[in-house]
Amino acid sequence: MGRFARAGAMVGALVLTASLALTGCGDDQKKPAFVANGQSADPSATASATASVTTPDTTSGSPQPDAPPLRVSPADGAKGRPVSTEISAEIPGGGKVSEVVLTAANGKAVAGRMRRDGSSWVPSAPLKYGTRYTATVTGTGTGGQTHRGTSTFTTMAKPKSMIGSGLYLFxxxxxxxxxxxxxxxxxxIPKKDRAAVQRRMFVQTDPPQPGAWHWVDNGTQAYYRAPEYWKPGTTISVRLALAGIPLSNGRYGNVDRSATAKIGRKLEMKVDNATKQMSVYENDALIRTLKVSLGKKSTPSSSGTMVVMEKKEHTVFDTRDEPDPRNRYVTEIDFAQRITWGGEYIHAAPWSEGVQGRQNVSHGCVNVSMANGRWLFGKTLVGDPVTVKGTEQRLAPGNGWTAWNMSWSQFVAGSALPVPDGGAGPAF
Incomplete structure (x- = not known):
């Protein structure tokens, strides 16, 4: 019986813990490692050092005499700027930025691209600490005239107080x-900082699908999902561009993290306590029904929509630190698939095969036979959904990847930024 604990090794030496006690049959093991693959560049960024939006200059290519310079941010001469700084500009009388060129003091160009809404230009990687940069911005006014402006600014020294971050995507x-x-x-992340942080968390999907972020109450996690499950075959590219982002508590983001991953075929597992069976669907077609034994009344399984978070063909459940001595044991387990932080797994349980399909005897896990456990383990992927219904206990928010255990309207209510109907599109 594991407690609700998510302590684990985060790449970059980040260790997180939580203390909400929930019943589960598995051990209180470490979390899967976060991605920190050394990629700091935006996987979707172009190799160009200029903005991806260009507007032809209908003049000779030089500002007209009556076209005042635009105002660049950061302002010329600014010092101590965060390495998360974006470049923006104000065009007199209104207009649109058409090009941004950013160079370091050594003359090296910085790659980046314009946000889709035109509000700023985002470097594809964090700027360097303690470095001088020059931004040259070109824009087109509402009357068609060309405006240009230049700003030279310096970034801050590397801060001492940082916030740890991680990305569960390899x-x-x-x-x-x-x-x-x-x-x-x-x-x-404090509530007043979440909007600024969320603006620096970029997700792009191919084919395009709308999505939104949802923050858990204590700000330790944020989930991104679409209104419905991802389309099979989708490519997801993520950049958490948080290096150097300033927070109100005096801390700064530690690193940029990025990953590009694929979504495979559609597979769903649906468990009904009334029938004590699991129905397995592949591409919406029922492919097998398995007998199960769920948690007994004193240690019930959670009802709700969960996600397979990790898979271990062989492991050991060690629950000797449980407060209730009746729930302490050390047991070797085969074909274990974690679905909550609280210690609930789908796993083979040969000792309960005689009552599977008829009686609940587990410590909260979904027990299946050895043969069915082996078969299911070979079919599933991390990220496959598992829905359990009809038990005495409801799934607690944050006890696992609970992003799908709420309606779309409930999910978007947890966003720190407004979400258009149907979901937000990509930033670029």
């Missing part, structure tokens, strides 16, 4: 259709 992996993008923070 570059190049294939996941199930319910795989949320999971960002994690230690300590949590």
């Amino acid at each position: 570059d190049g992996n294939t996941y199930g259709v319910a795989m949320p993008v999971v960002a994690e923070f230690s300590p949590g």
Whole structure:
């Protein structure tokens, strides 16, 4: 019986813990490692050092005498700017930025691209600490005239107080259709900072699908998902561009993290306590029905929509630290698939095969036979959805990747930024 604990090794030496006690049959093991693959560039960024939006200059290519210079931000001479700084400009009388060129003091150009709404230009990688940069911005006024402006600014020294972050997505992996993008923070992001942080968390999908972010109450996690499960075959590219982002508590983001992953075929597992059976669907067609034994009344399984978070062909459940001595044991387990942080798994349980399909005897896990456990383990991916219904306990928010255990309207209510009807599109 595991507790609700998510302590684990985060790449970059981040360790997170939580203390909400929930019943589960598995051990209180470490979380899967976060992605920190050394990629700091935006996977969707172009190789160009200029904005991806260009507007032809209908003049000779030089500002007209009556076209005042535009105002660039950061302002000329600004010092101590965060390495997360974006470039923006104000065109006198209104207009549209058409080009941004950013160069470091050594003359090296910085790649980046314009946000889709035109509000700013985002470097494809964090700027360097303690470095001088020059931004040259070109824009077109409402009357067609060309405006230009230049600003030279200096970034801040590397701060001492940083916030840890992680990304539960591994570059190049294939996941199930319910795989949320999971960002994690230690300590949590204060509510007043979440909008600024969310603006720096970029997700793009191919084919395009709308989506939104949802923050858990304590700000330690944010999930990104679409209104429905991802389309099979989708490519998801993520950049958490948080290096150097300033927070109100005096901390700064530690690193940029990025990953590009694929979504595989559609597979769903649906467990009904009334029948004590699991129905397995592949591409919406029922392919097998399995007998199960769920948690007994004193240690019930959670009802709700969960996601396979990790898979272990062989493991050991060690629950000797449980407060209730009746729930302490050490047991070797085969074909284990974690679905909650609280210790609930789908796994083979040969000792309960005689009552599977008729009686609940587990410590909260979904027990299946050895043969069915082996078969199911070979079919599933991390990110496959598991829905359990009819038990005595409801799934607690945050006990696992619970992004799908709420309606779309409930999900978008947890966004720190407004979400258009149907979901937000990509930033670029």
